[in-house]
Amino acid sequence: MDSLLADQIQSCGYSFLPAYLPETDSVAVATALGLPLVPWEGGLVQQLTPRAIAAPNTYSGIYGLDRFPFHTDLAHWRLPPRYLLLRCRKGYAEIPTLLIDGRAIFDGAALNVMTRAIVKPRRPQNGSISLLRLCEQAGATHRFRWDEVFLVAASRTGEVAIEAVKNFISTAQPLPIALAGAGDTLIIDNWRMLHARSPIITGTEDRAIERIYLERLH
Numbered sequence: 001m002d003s004l005l006a007d008q009i010q011s012c013g014y015s016f017l018p019a020y021l022p023e024t025d026s027v028a029v030a031t032a033l034g035l036p037l038v039p040w041e042g043g044l045v046q047q048l049t050p051r052a053i054a055a056p057n058t059y060s061g062i063y064g065l066d067r068f069p070f071h072t073d074l075a076h077w078r079l080p081p082r083y084l085l086l087r088c089r090k091g092y093a094e095i096p097t098l099l100i101d102g103r104a105i106f107d108g109a110a111l112n113v114m115t116r117a118i119v120k121p122r123r124p125q126n127g128s129i130s131l132l133r134l135c136e137q138a139g140a141t142h143r144f145r146w147d148e149v150f151l152v153a154a155s156r157t158g159e160v161a162i163e164a165v166k167n168f169i170s171t172a173q174p175l176p177i178a179l180a181g182a183g184d185t186l187i188i189d190n191w192r193m194l195h196a197r198s199p200i201i202t203g204t205e206d207r208a209i210e211r212i213y214l215e216r217l218h
Ligand SMILES: [Fe+2]
Pocket: 071, 072, 073, 195
């Protein structure tokens, strides 16, 4: 199961496991599949619920119940988590998670621009601004980051690359995957795939998804 899963994620960028061990808690599932990481104190399991009002520097604070823009998670970190695991506690077919395969962006001719593109967090992190590459070589693969809200260009090439990615996203055909039933589990390669949440519609405000970051898969 486990190596099949890793193979599938390597070829597709994600894996969806419907109704996967619905009685088992998410930490046990994550630990069985990979190595969970704790991004901040108390952050091993993050409870994602729709919020109309939230802190102003968060997606929920900016977008509320509207669709979130496509992004990779923690893109402003020097080393964003490799995988994210989303697990449904209460879900709806009408609120799919949307995926776009970023490999098409940094494969081929665009790779050169993407790897030279320097970006920076919109706001200083702990008092300093770190310069980041939109895409960098990481072993046999690439680490791509994208967040049009929290990352801005820090070079002319950065501006060009950001425009190119925005164009790509605007014409891409996202893949919808609904975390609808208990135990539905979606594992996403966060160095490759962009994801977004669909808008929350009336009657689905009790959607509840758990998120755990993984450093690697077994
Ligand atoms: Fe996200």
